[in-house]
Amino acid sequence: DAGVTQSPTHLIKTRGQQVTLRCSPKSGHDTVSWYQQALGQGPQFIFQYYEEEERQRGNFPDRFSGHQFPNYSSELNVNALLLGDSALYLCASSSGTGSYEQYFGPGTRLTVT
Amino acid sequence: GESVGLHLPTLSVQEGDNSIINCAYSNSASDYFIWYKQESGKGPQFIIDIRSNMDKRQGQRVTVLLNKTVKHLSLQIAATQPGDSAVYFCAEALTGGFKTIFGAGTRLFVKA
Numbered sequence: 001d002a003g004v005t006q007s008p009t010h011l012i013k014t015r016g017q018q019v020t021l022r023c024s025p026k027s028g029h030d031t032v033s034w035y036q037q038a039l040g041q042g043p044q045f046i047f048q049y050y051e052e053e054e055r056q057r058g059n060f061p062d063r064f065s066g067h068q069f070p071n072y073s074s075e076l077n078v079n080a081l082l083l084g085d086s087a088l089y090l091c092a093s094s095s096g097t098g099s100y101e102q103y104f105g106p107g108t109r110l111t112v113t
Numbered sequence: 114g115e116s117v118g119l120h121l122p123t124l125s126v127q128e129g130d131n132s133i134i135n136c137a138y139s140n141s142a143s144d145y146f147i148w149y150k151q152e153s154g155k156g157p158q159f160i161i162d163i164r165s166n167m168d169k170r171q172g173q174r175v176t177v178l179l180n181k182t183v184k185h186l187s188l189q190i191a192a193t194q195p196g197d198s199a200v201y202f203c204a205e206a207l208t209g210g211f212k213t214i215f216g217a218g219t220r221l222f223v224k225a
Contacts, residue, residue, distance in 0.1 A: 004156070033211070042202050042215030043157065056212050090156050100145050100206050102213065104156030 002027060004093050004105035012111045013081050021076040021108045025093030031055075032074040033102065034066060035090040043090055049074050050096045078110075086112045125222040132190040134219045136203035139184060143205040147213070148177060148188045152199045157215075160188070160201075190221075198223045 005024045013019050025032050031050045035043035045058035049068035063079045072093075078085055088109050092102040126132045138146070144165040149157035163170045163177045163186075170177050176189040186203050200218045 031211070033213070035215075040217075042204075042217050045212045045214065048211050050211075058212060092156075100147065100162065100211075100213070101159055103159070104149075106154070106156050 004091055004103050006089075006091050006105040006108050008108060009106070010109045010111075012113060014113055015081055015083060017081050018077065018079045019081060019110060021078075021089050021091075021110070022073065023076070023091030023093075023105060024073045025091075026103045029093035029095055029103070030072050031094045031096040032068060032072065033092045033094070034074070034076045035092065036060070036085075037088040037090055037107070039087070046076070081112045083112050086110060122217070123220045123222065125224060126193050128193060128195060128223055128225050130193055132188075132193045132197070132221060132223075134188045134190075134201050134203075134221065136186040136188075136216055137184055138186060138203070138205050140205065140207070140214075141181070141184065143207055143214075145206045146177070146179060146186050147204045147206070148175075148186075149202045149204060149215075150197075150199045151202065151218070157202060193221075193223050195223045195225060197221060 007022045033048040034046040037043040046060050047057040048055045052068045065077045068074045088107040090107045091105045094102045147162045148160040151157045161172045161177050163179050174191045178187045200220050202215050202218045204213045204215045206213045
């Protein structure tokens with residue numbers, strides 16, 4: 001049973017560019033959450049997708065957007081990249097039926113130069 | 114505002130000793146608390162959780178204690194092993210909400 005997978009593993013972008021990160025949830029899970037983890041800090045909630053809609057959003061600008069597909073996989077898009085967007089981006093999946101237990105992927109390390 | 118913080122950023126223990134990692138939270142409306150372990154190069158891994166209607170929950174070698182009066186959460190690891198070396202995060206969530214708020218983390222070093 002595959003766990004949560006994310007791609008790519010690492011990514012280097014230039015300021016002002018746009019980036020798309022991808023996530024496949026654990027088998028049987030239908031909910032995907034995205035987190036940003038700066039070096040030496042805890043993950044910060046970006047948003048959560050369920051039934052292809054954004055269900056809840058953290059304190060992130062509109063430059064951060066997402067999508068969930070019918071197969072429950074998800075994408076995180078970040079536009080107009082800033083140096084401060086450099087971080088580890090984590091995807092977590094869970095069951096939408098009220099379970100708080102989340103399974104995290106290994107993350108995508110984004111470096112903005 | 115909502116926040117979850119940790120008292121100690123680093124903790125060093127001898128192999129075989131018990132470890133205690135502490136956490137303070139500020140949102141009294143939170144009703145679900147989780148401890149995660151994050152090893153280098155990996156995503157956070159669920160360790161144990163506890164709901165606000167409980168004050169103690171035990172797992173395999175781990176115990177979580179919740180004191181709602183002082184808004185304090187702790188993780189106890191029995192007979193700490195080198196494989197326990199990692200960063201530990203406490204997190205909280207609200208009923209009906211799916212946003213999980215993480216603290217800054219405590220790095221645990223286990224000395225052989």
